[in-house]
Amino acid sequence: MDAPASLPLSLPAIAWLAGAIGAVFGFAAQRSNFCTMGAIADIFIMEDWTRLRMWALSIAVAIIGTTGLQVVGLIDVHNTIYTGTRVPWLSHIVGGTLFGIGMTLASGCGAKTLVRLGSGNLKSLVVFAFLGLSAYMSLRGLFGSWRVAWLDPIAIQLGTAQDIPTLLAARFQLDSRSAWLACSSVAAGSLGLFALSRREMWRPAALLGSLAIGGCIVAGWYLSGQLAWLAEDPDTLQAAFLATNSGRMESLSFVAPYAYSLDLLMLWSDTSRIVTIGIASSTGVIVGSLLSAIQTRSFRIESFRDAPDLARHLVGAVLMGFGGVTALGCTIGQGLSGLSTLSLGSALTVLAIFGGASLSIKIQLRNA
Numbered sequence: 001m002d003a004p005a006s007l008p009l010s011l012p013a014i015a016w017l018a019g020a021i022g023a024v025f026g027f028a029a030q031r032s033n034f035c036t037m038g039a040i041a042d043i044f045i046m047e048d049w050t051r052l053r054m055w056a057l058s059i060a061v062a063i064i065g066t067t068g069l070q071v072v073g074l075i076d077v078h079n080t081i082y083t084g085t086r087v088p089w090l091s092h093i094v095g096g097t098l099f100g101i102g103m104t105l106a107s108g109c110g111a112k113t114l115v116r117l118g119s120g121n122l123k124s125l126v127v128f129a130f131l132g133l134s135a136y137m138s139l140r141g142l143f144g145s146w147r148v149a150w151l152d153p154i155a156i157q158l159g160t161a162q163d164i165p166t167l168l169a170a171r172f173q174l175d176s177r178s179a180w181l182a183c184s185s186v187a188a189g190s191l192g193l194f195a196l197s198r199r200e201m202w203r204p205a206a207l208l209g210s211l212a213i214g215g216c217i218v219a220g221w222y223l224s225g226q227l228a229w230l231a232e233d234p235d236t237l238q239a240a241f242l243a244t245n246s247g248r249m250e251s252l253s254f255v256a257p258y259a260y261s262l263d264l265l266m267l268w269s270d271t272s273r274i275v276t277i278g279i280a281s282s283t284g285v286i287v288g289s290l291l292s293a294i295q296t297r298s299f300r301i302e303s304f305r306d307a308p309d310l311a312r313h314l315v316g317a318v319l320m321g322f323g324g325v326t327a328l329g330c331t332i333g334q335g336l337s338g339l340s341t342l343s344l345g346s347a348l349t350v351l352a353i354f355g356g357a358s359l360s361i362k363i364q365l366r367n368a
Contacts, residue, residue, distance in 0.1 A: 014228045014243040015280040021223065022284020023291070025216040025252060029115045030292040032209025034058075036331040037103045037112065040357045044365065050200050054210040055335070057195035060188040061214025062340035066221055067184035071177050075225030079241070079249040081328055082343040083163045089348060090154035091147070095327025096334070096349040098319045099255075100356025104364065106131075106316030109331040110254030110324065114282060118289025122303045126310070127317040132258035134321025139259055143322050151326060164342045183342055217336045220251030224277055243276045250277055251340070253333025255324030257282045327352070 009017070028034065032054065039051035069075045077083050103109040106127045108116060113131065117124035137143040160170045165179035174182075195201055195210070224241055229249075233240040244250045245260050257278030264273050293299035304310045324330045327349045329338050335353065338346030 008230050008242055009227050011243050011274055014223065014277065015275040017223050017227070018220070018243070018277040018280035019284035019287070021216050021219045022252070022281035023288035024219075024284075025111075025213055025281070026115055026118055026285035026288025026290075027292045028209045028212035028216075028288075029111065029285070030119060030289040030298075031296070032205045032213075034209055034213055035108055035112045035115075036335060036353075037108050037357060040354060041104070041361055044358070044361050050198070050206060053195040053198060053201050054206050056191040057201065057207075057210035058214040058217075059336060059339050060191040060195065061211055062217035062336050063184050063188040063191070063342065065215065065218030066340040067180050067188075069218065069221055069225070071180050075221050075249065077163060077249075077341040078161050078166075079225065080341055081246055081248050082334070082338040082341045082346050083161045083166075085158045085161055086155050087158060087162050087345050087348075088152050088155040089345075091151045091326050091328070092345050092348040093352045094151055095323040095325070096352025097323070097356035099323030099327060099330060100353040100358075101360040102316040102319030102321075102323055103331070103353075104316070104357050104360040105312045106320060107313065110258065110320060111252075111285065111330070111332045114254060114285040115289040118286040119293040120299045120301045122301060123309075123313055126304075127313050128258060129262075130314055130317035131255070131321045131324075132262040134318040135255050135325050136259035136262060136321075138322045138325035139256065144325075147322075147326050162344045164344065167344075187342060214336070217251050217340055220277070220281065220337065221249065221340070224251065225249040228277070243274060243280075245276050245278055251337040252281055253278060253329050253337055254282060254285075255321065255330045255333060258321070259325075323356075 033051070034054055035051060036055055039055050042048040042051050066077065070077055106113065107123065110131060113124045113127045117128060134143065138147060160166050165176065165183045168174060168183065169176055169179035201207060224244060228242040230240045230242055232238065241247060241249050245256065260276060261279050261282060264275065264279060267273050290299070304313070320330070324333070327334060328345065329349060331353060334346045334349040339350065
């Protein structure tokens with residue numbers, strides 16, 4: 001990756017820009033009713049594929065933008081958590097499946113929880129707290145010890161990075177640029193054709209919302225991989241990605257940032273804690289959703305119907321926290337940010353999420 005022409009932005013500037021990206025995401029998601037869990041449910045309940053087409057178009061936009069940044073040297077996707085040479089396939093499958101089940105019980109994924117919270121849904125506040133607690137326990141606590149002992153060691157070691165362009169380039173002796181352009185053209189073209197093949201996708205809310213959400217993923221990569229990239233940290237004498245919790249290049253994801261948000265709130269006086277890209281973008285989603293809800297007069301306070309409703313949301317939140325950390329992401333972290341890098345692990349996680357959600361929805365419909 002080419003070095004930036006100037007020093008990276010300050011930490012406050014990075015946080016504000018991340019918050020702005022999150023706000024655009026939240027505004028677009030609230031206005032267009034973008035929701036991965038809802039997209040799957042729509043297929044089973046109403047045989048309506050519109051929201052899944054929205055999701056596909058967002059991925060297509062994210063792939064095109066990420067590939068553009070990659071081929072011109074502004075970012076390097078191999079600096080992310082999604083493209084390593086080690087594929088922990090069992091973690092992807094188990095984590096993705098549990099996340100998919102959890103989001104059907106909690107009325108939406110991590111991103112949708114933030115959007116609903118901004119719209120006045122108090123159920124989402126409870127989900128936020130328990131998802132964040134579960135995620136924290138999966139990163140550093142009890143759940144994390146189970147994950148490290150039983151799931152993460154089961155993996156496939158590849159000879160190259162796990163993104164499909166790199167794998168194909170190594171297999172067929174292609175140059176990296178050609179491989180990236182070819183793979184992204186096929187992937188984005190197929191997804192875009194599927195998304196735009198129906199007239200309902202050309203409605204302004206669906207079309208513009210999908211384009212904006214995909215664009216937010218690209219903006220996140222540029223912010224983290226270029227504007228927040230330090231070629232040589234004076235303390236470590238190594239390259240560093242500022243304001244990230246993982247120490248790697250990051251875009252939008254909404255599971256681990258829940259945990260880090262709770263950690264920051266509880267240890268606010270600890271000067272070593274900072275507002276990272278993940279924390280700021282999560283906060284921005286709430287703000288963007290709130291602005292949209294106020295503008296459309298759709299803001300309203302909503303709470304649990306009864307105790308069983310509360311129990312379902314609590315169980316769903318815990319499953320999403322553990323599943324999202326174990327699978328290295330959620331419907332946005334793996335489903336948009338991860339897939340934009342054309343990662344095999346991301347594709348496996350998304351399939352597992354869809355499988356878990358589909359199974360859970362079928363069971364709920366059968367018992368209804």
